Amino acid sequence: MAIHVRTPSEDGTSQGEGGGETLGKQDVQDWVKTQLSGHLVPKYVFWIDEYPKTASGKIQKYKLRDLAKQMLAPQL
Numbered sequence: 001m002a003i004h005v006r007t008p009s010e011d012g013t014s015q016g017e018g019g020g021e022t023l024g025k026q027d028v029q030d031w032v033k034t035q036l037s038g039h040l041v042p043k044y045v046f047w048i049d050e051y052p053k054t055a056s057g058k059i060q061k062y063k064l065r066d067l068a069k070q071m072l073a074p075q076l
Contacts, residue, residue, distance in 0.1 A: 046071055 025045040032041045052063040 044068065044072065 028045045029041055046068060048067070052060045052067075054060060
């Protein structure tokens with residue numbers, strides 16, 4: 001699972017901060033495939049507005065997992 005913080009467009013891509021290149025789910029998977037070991041390639045890629053964080057600013061991974069389960073529920 002990979003979670004990317006950007007505003008997604010309707011076609012499943014995400015516009016970068018610079019407004020130049022468009023990043024798609026397949027682009028993320030392809031990049032990971034070339035940079036890391038094959039077993040680390042995410043099966044699902046999600047676009048979210050912001051990470052859930054604690055008061056001290058740490059990312060709450062369990063909330064990300066719950067969010068991913070909710071997003072996948074209609075597909076399963």
